[in-house]
Amino acid sequence: xxxxxxxxxxxLRKAYGDRxxxxxxxxxxxxxxxxxxxxxxxxxxxTFLKALSGVIDQTAGSVDVSGDVARDALSVGYMPQKSxxxxxxxxxxVKMALDGMGLSREEADIRAMRALEEVGMAxxxxxxxxxxxxxxxxxxxxxxxxxxxxxxxxxxxxxxxMDIAGTLLVEEALARYRERTDCLxxxxxxxxxxxxxxxPETVMLAAGRVVExxxxxxxxxxxxxxxxxxxxxxxxx
Amino acid sequence: MKTNTKFKALLAAVFAAMFALFMVACSNGSGxxxxxxxxxxxxxxxxxxxxxxxxAAIENxxxxxxxxxxxxxxxxxxxxxxxxxxxxxxxxEITSAGTGAAxxxxxxxxxxxxxxxxxxxxxxxxxxxxxxxxxxxMYNFFVIVGPADDPAGIKDCATAAEAFAKIAESGQVFVxxxxxxxxxxxxxxxxxxxxxxxxxxxxxxNAGAGMGATLTQAAERQGYTLSDKGTFLANDxxxxxxxxxxxSDDMKNTYSMIAISPDKWPDTNIDGANAFIEWMLGDxxxxxxxxxxxxxxxxxxxxxxxxxxxxxxxxxxxxxxxxxxxx
Amino acid sequence: xxxxxxxxxLMFTPGSELSQIILLTLQMxxxxxxxxxxxxxxxxxLVGLYRFPGKRLVMRILNTLxxxxxxxxxxxxFFILSRSGPLGTLRLLYTLPAMVTAQVVLITPxxxxxxATAISGVAPLVHETAHGMGLSRRRELACxxxxxxxQLLSIVFVAFGRSIGExxxxxxxGGNVQYKTRVMTTAIMLETNMGHFEYAVALGIxxxxxxxxxxxxxxxxxxxxxxxxxxxxxxxxRGGRLxxxxx
Numbered sequence: 067x068x069x070x071x072x073x074x075x076x077x078l079r080k081a082y083g084d085r086x087x088x089x090x091x092x093x094x095x096x097x098x099x100x101x102x103x104x105x106x107x108x109x110x111x112x113t114f115l116k117a118l119s120g121v122i123d124q125t126a127g128s129v130d131v132s133g134d135v136a137r138d139a140l141s142v143g144y145m146p147q148k149s150x151x152x153x154x155x156x157x158x159x160v161k162m163a164l165d166g167m168g169l170s171r172e173e174a175d176i177r178a179m180r181a182l183e184e185v186g187m188a189x190x191x192x193x194x195x196x197x198x199x200x201x202x203x204x205x206x207x208x209x210x211x212x213x214x215x216x217x218x219x220x221x222x223x224x225x226x227x228m229d230i231a232g233t234l235l236v237e238e239a240l241a242r243y244r245e246r247t248d249c250l251x252x253x254x255x256x257x258x259x260x261x262x263x264x265x266p267e268t269v270m271l272a273a274g275r276v277v278e279x280x281x282x283x284x285x286x287x288x289x290x291x292x293x294x295x296x297x298x299x300x301x302x303x
Numbered sequence: 304m305k306t307n308t309k310f311k312a313l314l315a316a317v318f319a320a321m322f323a324l325f326m327v328a329c330s331n332g333s334g335x336x337x338x339x340x341x342x343x344x345x346x347x348x349x350x351x352x353x354x355x356x357x358x359a360a361i362e363n364x365x366x367x368x369x370x371x372x373x374x375x376x377x378x379x380x381x382x383x384x385x386x387x388x389x390x391x392x393x394x395x396e397i398t399s400a401g402t403g404a405a406x407x408x409x410x411x412x413x414x415x416x417x418x419x420x421x422x423x424x425x426x427x428x429x430x431x432x433x434x435x436x437x438x439x440x441m442y443n444f445f446v447i448v449g450p451a452d453d454p455a456g457i458k459d460c461a462t463a464a465e466a467f468a469k470i471a472e473s474g475q476v477f478v479x480x481x482x483x484x485x486x487x488x489x490x491x492x493x494x495x496x497x498x499x500x501x502x503x504x505x506x507x508x509n510a511g512a513g514m515g516a517t518l519t520q521a522a523e524r525q526g527y528t529l530s531d532k533g534t535f536l537a538n539d540x541x542x543x544x545x546x547x548x549x550x551s552d553d554m555k556n557t558y559s560m561i562a563i564s565p566d567k568w569p570d571t572n573i574d575g576a577n578a579f580i581e582w583m584l585g586d587x588x589x590x591x592x593x594x595x596x597x598x599x600x601x602x603x604x605x606x607x608x609x610x611x612x613x614x615x616x617x618x619x620x621x622x623x624x625x626x627x628x629x630x
Numbered sequence: 631x632x633x634x635x636x637x638x639x640l641m642f643t644p645g646s647e648l649s650q651i652i653l654l655t656l657q658m659x660x661x662x663x664x665x666x667x668x669x670x671x672x673x674x675x676l677v678g679l680y681r682f683p684g685k686r687l688v689m690r691i692l693n694t695l696x697x698x699x700x701x702x703x704x705x706x707x708f709f710i711l712s713r714s715g716p717l718g719t720l721r722l723l724y725t726l727p728a729m730v731t732a733q734v735v736l737i738t739p740x741x742x743x744x745x746a747t748a749i750s751g752v753a754p755l756v757h758e759t760a761h762g763m764g765l766s767r768r769r770e771l772a773c774x775x776x777x778x779x780x781q782l783l784s785i786v787f788v789a790f791g792r793s794i795g796e797x798x799x800x801x802x803x804g805g806n807v808q809y810k811t812r813v814m815t816t817a818i819m820l821e822t823n824m825g826h827f828e829y830a831v832a833l834g835i836x837x838x839x840x841x842x843x844x845x846x847x848x849x850x851x852x853x854x855x856x857x858x859x860x861x862x863x864x865x866x867x868r869g870g871r872l873x874x875x876x877x
Contacts, residue, residue, distance in 0.1 A: 078874055120873025121761045129874025141869025144762030150755045152773055162773075163763045210763055216869050220762075400823050407825030481808060483824040508724075509808030511820040512801075520805050523713050523723050543713075 069217065071097045071133030071140070073118075073250070078127040080113050080274075088113040088274045090127075097133065097217070100244060100251040102261030102282060105271035106297050111254040112147055114271065115220045118252070119144030140217045147222040147254075149207030151195040156187065156206050159195050163210040181213035182206075184239040186232075200227030208236060212243050219243075221253045225260070237264055258286050258301050270294055366575035367396045369406075369414035371485055372513040374558070375399035377533030377604055379595055380418075383583075386591060391578050401484040401513065409433050409561065412568035416576040417561040421485035425559055434561040435573075440584060441592060441605045442557045445489055446549035448518070448535055449475075449527035453547055457527075463553050464496040471499045474506045476526030480517050481509035485556070490529045493553065518544070531556055533596065533604035558605070634828050638836075647809070652836065655813040658726060658800070659793040662733035667786050670738040674745025675775070679753050692746065695739035700732075704799030707732040711803065724805040729813070732799040737789045744788065748781040749774065764870035780852045787848040791841060814840075 075093040079086065088110040095101060103111050116122045118129060119142060131137040152159055160178040169177070182188045185205040190198070198206065204227050211219060224240075225233040241264070244251055252269075255261055261268050261282055268285040270278035272293035278285045289295050374380060380397050388394055398408065402421045408414040410433050417434070419425060425437050447457065447466050455473035457466035470477050479501070480487040494501050501507040506526075510517045514530055518540035521528040525543070532549065535541055548554075560583060562576035582588055589607055596604035643649065677688055709715050711723040711731070722728045753774060760770035775782070797815035804811035806820060814837045821830035 073872070075874070076876075116758075117874050118872070119762060120871055120875070121758050122873070124874055127874070128876035129872060130876060131872065137872060137875070140872050141764070142872050143764070143869055144758075146755075146758040146762055148755055148758075149762070150752070150759040150777075153777060162765065162769070165765065165769060207759070214869055218872065401825070403825035404823045405825075407827070482820055483826075503809075508805075508810075511806040511808060511812060511816065513823070516801075516805070520724060520807075525713075 069135035071131055071135045074130045076128050078117055079125050080117055081125045086274055090276050093276055097250045098248045100265040102265035102268040103252055103254040104261050104268055109271040110274040111271055112222050115222050115254055119220050142218040143211040143216040144220040145207050145211050151198055151203045151206050153196045156193050156195055157191040159206055160209045160213050163213050177213055181209040184212055185209045186235050201232050215247050216249050218250045223254055361392055363572045365394050365396050366572055366579050367415045369408040370399050370418040371402045371405050372399045373531045373534050374418055376515055382595055383591055387582055391582055393575050393578055401482045403483040409563050415563055415572040416579050420556055420558045421488055433564055433567050435564050437559045437561055439557050439559040439608055441607050442555055443532050443605050444550045445529055445554040445556050446532050446546045448530055448544045449547050450525045451545045458547050460548055462551050463493045466548050467493050467497040470527050476506050476524045478508045478510050478517055478521040478526050478528040481511045536600050634832050638832055651812055651814055651817050658729050658813055659790050661730045662737060662793040663790040666734045666737040666741050666789055670741025671745045674742040675749050678746035678749030692739055692743040696743045700736055700796050701798035703736040704732045704802035707803050724807055724811055729800045729804040732803045733793050736799055737792055741785055741789050744785045748778045752777050762870055783852050
C-alpha cells in the first residue's frame, strides 16, 4: 500500500523569452490514479511533463505535494519522448536505473530481466542499445521505468514509435504495473483512443493552457471548450 | 520560417562574396598582365634606349630568377626591380631558397636565370650543361658575429679559421645554417681549414634554417655564427650580436649569374635571362648596387668585381647572347 | 629513385638520424596530444554541457582559435619564451618543451571545440533520460562520455594528426636543430630547401606511413572500446525527484 498524496499544480508557467509554452493554472493530481494528457502538437504536453519531472525549471508557479508523504521521499520516473538508450547492453540499460538502491548483482539482474519480459524485450537483453529500432528503444526505455517501484510515473508519448501490437502490449504492462505499485501515472498521448484505454481521467491542453479536465469519457465525448471540440473533431469517426 | 529565409539570405551573401572574390582575383591576374604589357609597349614607344627595340619584341616578359635567401633577405633585388623593369620592359619573378634548392630549380627548368654564391656547385652546374656560363659580378664578405662580450675571444684573429678554432676550444655555442647553402658550405670550408669536425659536438647547433632564422637563433642563444654581412645588418639580431670578424681574405663571398641553357630546357626565357644579365652588368645597375645600403648602414652591402673580371663577365654575356641567337 | 631507396634504407637503420627524427616526432606529438587532451576535453565537456552567460561568445572564440594559424601560435610562444620574453630565463626556446607548448596552444582549442560540439549534440537527450531515471550527476556524465567515446577518441587522433603534421609553429620555436628539435615536417622543409627533393618525398612518405599506422591503431581501438563497468553512484537514486518546487 503506497502513500496517499496529491500533486497540486499552481499556475505552472514556462516561457522562453516572450513565448509562453505552458500556462497551467490549477490542477490536482491524486495518487493511485492514471491521467491521460492529450492535446495537439505544440500544446505543451511535453513541457508540462518536463516541468513536473523537474528536468526543466518553471518560469513561474509551482507543483505542491500534500498528503502523508514528504516531497523528497517521492520517487518519480520520467520517460522523455526521445528517451536515450545507451550503447551498452539492453540489460545494462535497464539495470542502471536500479543504481544506488543497494541491490545485489543477481537481484538487479533478475529485476531487470523481469522488466524486459514485461515489455516483451527479454530476447534483446544481451543486444547493444545502439542498434535498436525506434519501437524497441521505447520499450527498453519503458522497462527502465518499470524496473523500479515509483510513486509517480510520467510518460511522454511512450508508444509513439510502436505498431498497434507493441502499443497494446505496453499498455497491458502499464496496467499490471499500476495494479502492483498503485502509482500516479501521467501519460501524454496524441491519440484519444489510447487515453480511453489507459486512463479514467484526462487533461487536455491547448496552446499551453488546460482547457479540459475530468473523466476521460466525458472530456472526449462532450468537450466543454471550443479548443477541445476542435481537437477532437479531427478524431471523430 | 523567418529564420530559414534569414539563413538562406546569409548563405546567398556568403556565396556572392566568394564569387566576387574569385572574380576580383581573376581580373587582377589578367589586369596586371595587360597593364604590364601596356607599360612595356609604352616603354618601347617612348624610350630611345637600345633596349627599346628588344622590348618591342618581347614575347615572354616574365623572367624567373632563382636566388638564395641571403640575396633576397638583403633586399637587393626588390630594390633593383623597378629600375630594371622600367629600363627593359621585362618583369622579375623572384623565388628564393637555400643555394641547393635555388640551383636545383635551374636543373628542373623552373627558372630562367640564377643569382647564387656557391662556386663549386655553380661550376658543377655548368659542367652538367644546365647553365650557359657562370658570370661572377659582385662580392661581399662573410662575417663572424657573436655576443658583444666575445667570450671566445675571436676579435683579434687574423683569419676565420683561427676564429673558429677559438670558438671550438672555448666550447661557446656556434649556430650553423646546416642547410647546404652557400653560407653553410663556406662555413664547412672554414672548419676544414681549422682542422675541426664540429658535427655532433655539444656546442655545435645545426639549425637547418635560412640566414634570418639562424641569426635569430644565434641571438637567442647568445652564440656565434657565420653570416653574410647584408643579412646580418638587416636583421634584428644585430641588436644583441655584433660583427667580431669581417673582411678577412678567407671570407670573401662572390655572387654569380647564370642563364639557364636553352639546350636543356627549350622553354626557358633565354632572351629574358640575357637581358637580365646584360642590365645587371651595365652602368645603371653598377651604380645602384654600389650605392645600395650606404644610406642605411654607412657602407655598401655589395661590391662590384674589379674591371678585369667584369671584362671577362662582359665577354661571357656576349657568348651567352650568341648562344641565344643560335637557338 | 636511388635516393628514395637510400632514404628508406636509412629509415630502418636503428640509430640513424632519420630514426631519431621519427622518434622525436612521435614523442612531440604524443606529449602535445596528451596535454591538449587533458586540458581540452574537460573544458569542452564543460562548455558543451552547461548553459552559462556568454556561452555563444565562448563558442565563437573557440571556433576562431580552431583556425588559429600555426605560425601565429608559434610566434606567441616564441615571444613568451625568447630571451627578452617573460619566461626567457627558463631557456626553453629551441627545446622539445617549447615545441610541445606551441602545439598545445594550437591544438587545445581544436580538442576543446570538437569535444564541446560532440557533447552538446547528445547532452540534452542524455540529460532528460538520466534525470527521468533519477541517475546521479556523476553517473550521467559517465554515460554521456561513454556515448561520445568514439567521437572523443577520434578527436584525440585528430589532435595527434595535427601535431605530427604541423610545421610552422615547431619551426619557429623549435628551430629545427639537428638531433634536438628536428622533426619530420621541419626535416622535409630543410631537405626541400637544400634541393634534396627525393629525400624530402621519402620523408613525406614516412610521415604518411606513421600517420596511417597511428590511425589504424585508433580505428581498431575504436572498434574494441567496450562498455565500462557499472559503478553505482550511491546517492539519491531511488527515483527521480519531483519538479515544480515552490520557489
